[in-house]
Amino acid sequence: MDYRESLSTGPEGSMQAHQVSHFFSAVDVARRGRWDDDALRQLAHLAIPEGLLGPRGNLVRADVTLAQARWYLEGLVDYAAFEQDESLRFGRLALQLWQALVAQNPQIPRDELHEVALKLATVAWSEVRARRIRHRARMTLDTRRTLWFRELDPRCYLCGYKFTAGARDRFLRRSRSPLTPPPLVDFTRPRTKERHLLIEIDHMQAVAEGGTNELDNLSLACGWCNIVKGRRGSIFDVDSRPIGMLDHPTLGWLSVPQPMWVLRIVSMRGRCEHPSGCSANLANSELLVAPYSSRGALNPANTLVFCGEHDPWKDERLISRTLVV
Ligand SMILES: [Zn+2]
Ligand SMILES: [Zn+2]
Known part of the structure; x- marks a missing residue:
């Protein structure tokens, strides 16, 4: 069968065995000859086959x-x-x-x-x-109050994390008490430092990209997301490899995803992807990442977004913060 015919017979978006093995032959040649122009040329002319990037293909x-x-x-x-x-x-x-x-x-x-x-x-x-425009806005207490009280259920707009009462009091300058990170943390989004728990003001469109200091460009973000986002705008603004490895108490050795992948996938998807048609989204729930192929590494081609209730890693997600990289 012609290779184009085989393409048209499969369900849309599903992968074509033919095309995939052809593609990986080229990858194999290019990997072995990474510094060899001829080996790379063959790969450069191939597009990655449909379906290989999983549910995150467009991103x-x-x-x-x-x-x-x-x-x-x-x-x-x-x-x-x-x-x-x-x-x-x-x-x-x-x-x-x-x-x-x-x-x-x-x-x-x-x-x-x-x-x-x-x-x-x-x-x-x-x-x-x-x-x-290098300056960052000086956020007055008035701005802070406006941003806080305009939300019914104030959460990080990037990950859905619900701010603690202690963080609220610090943000509204009602208290200066330190915040203590919890003993157990999500290893894909480890909030291990005080700043990770704080409420910060984020420019939804970065100042460096033309964003202003007007209220409609400002949102509340948790410190973890705000640090990770920084001036980055793309999953390719970080290394293309996992950030490290972790010896998980029950799952064994795992690759730890780049925080920017977690942040960007969660905030772009913005809702739970459980097939039940769950209504959890960033406005009402913290959203979590778990792998699409359960034994695969969490990377931009293998990540789904879930709410706490549908989290396939419900029992594995939280681990002692001393284990986190
Ligand atoms: Zn967040
Ligand atoms: Zn859900």
Whole structure:
């Protein structure tokens, strides 16, 4: 059977055995010849087969595409000079982009490249402008109160964690008592330090990406999420390997996922994925990650989101914080 025919016979999104073994032959060659151009060339022309990235396929593809687009733009014009020298304007950026495009594509008519350069410059300029705004808002007590009291059930908007009364009192400056991390922690989201439990104000759109200090761009986040998010925006803004390993008391040796994967998958999905059609979401529940293939490592291709009630790791999730990496 022709390989394209076999593609059309399977259920949509399911993997095609043919295509997968062909793909992994190329991966095998490329892995063994990682520093060999010919070995890599074969792999570079293959797209990853449909279905291989599991339920997170769109997120993984979108994030890698954004990273590639950023490298392309910054490879045409380094933003550093524009970030440092505020006298450099949009026109200069557009001109430099156009010149870079003309140099790279001498066969394309210059007026066509003009249009492209303008499009690219618009995207690049919003990044440059944003990087120039270095300041973080000074959050007054009034802002804190507004953010706290506008929620009926204040939770971290990124993971759904319900803030403790102690954290609330610190946030509203009613108390200065230290917060003690619990003895048992979720090993995929270990809140082992006081700051992890605190309530922080997060810019939903980062200041560095043009976000403002207006109330509609501000949300409450737990310290853990806020630290992990930082200025990162993509699962590829961290190492592509797990952060470490853990000798779990009942599950044995496990890979510990990158905190940014956990954060991004939970906040993008935003709800429990249990097949019962559960209504738990970030506004009413803390959401947790568990593997899609139960014996596989938790990584962006193998992660599902659950509420506490449907958590397949209900009995395994919490472990002594002394065991956590
Ligand atoms: Zn959180
Ligand atoms: Zn659920």
